[in-house]
Amino acid sequence: MSSLRVLLVDGDSREAARVVQLLSHANHSVFDASGFDQASEALQLQRFDAVLLGASVARSDVPRFAAGLRDLELRQKLPSRIPVLSISSRIKEDPGWSRAQESPPDAYLAPRFRPDTLASAIEALANGISQHSPEVPExxxxxxxxxxxxxxxxxxxxxxxxxxxxxxxxxxxxxxxxxxxxxxxxxxxxxxxxxxxxxxxxxxxxxxxxxxxxxxxxxxxxxxxxxxxxxxxxxxxxxxxxxxxxxxxxxxxxx
CATH class of the missing domain: 1.20.120.160 (HPT domain)
Structure with a gap:
């Protein structure tokens, strides 16, 4: 996966600027949304490879945002789901990322993640979401x-x-x-x-x-x-x- 289009949701302007600079230097396109309302508007207008939630995002609001994203995917008949990742202090250091036990989000990243870690996580999640098929029932x-x-x-x-x-x-x-x-x-x-x-x-x-x-x-x-x-x-x-x-x-x- 080369250049990515990432929707960043982070109310902390300084941290958001750091992440935007980090990903832009790695040749990724980043749209910075200060909250879920602005993020939802951006999703109506553009196609993103992933949504990245900053550490400042209120976790209680994530399920509602994810449900709205799923509704949008259904209405637009997108071929696959858009992975939702979250920056979290529970991941102590990069390299590495962790799948969430229960979604949303789909996975967690360390606060000081590297761009290639994000790319690997998005690729793995995208393949899992769009291509993985559970065991076919009788x-x-x-x-x-x-x-x-x-x-x-x-x-x-x-x-x-x-x-x-x-x-x-x-x-x-x-x-x-x-x-x-x-x-x-x-x-x-x-x-x-x-x-x-x-x-x-x-x-x-x-x-x-x-x-x-x-x-x-x-x-x-x-x-x-x-x-x-x-x-x-x-x-x-x-x-x-x-x-x-x-x-x-x-x-x-x-x-």
């Missing part, structure tokens, strides 16, 4: 065509109608949930998660239904971090479910 965990068929009394038209409706509606529901999470509207998030949980139950898609139920429960508790984790799990489950449903639909009632 088909019965994704979708049970036999149970779905029994529910619909084996009528192809009815099964196709239910599948088509879900395929049309689920993306909008994901975007609505991401917006609700970004704005801490937990009641709305819980309602939408409940709706999509019902749709997945009707489809006999146990993995997706379980993820939606977890998201609904986390939203009911107003647990922003758990909502973020459950949201990612639900998106992954639906990404696995969609091609399976499309294939089954074409088998029972070719278009």
């Amino acid at each position: 088909l019965s965990e994704i979708f049970s065509p036999d149970r779905f068929g029994d529910q619909c009394v084996g009528e192809p038209e009815l099964m196709a109608e239910i599948i088509d409706l879900f395929l049309v509606e689920h993306q909008g529901q994901l975007e609505a949930m991401a917006r609700a999470l970004a704005n801490s509207r937990y009641e709305q998030l819980s309602r939408t998660a409940h709706t999509i949980k019902g749709s997945l139950a009707s489809l006999h898609a146990p993995r997706g239904r379980h993820c939606a139920a977890s998201l609904e429960a986390a939203a009911s508790r107003q647990d922003g971090r758990e909502c973020h984790t459950s949201m990612l799990a639900l998106e992954s489950a639906l990404a696995q479910l969609k091609p399976v449903l499309q294939s089954f639909r074409n088998q029972i009632l070719p278009q």
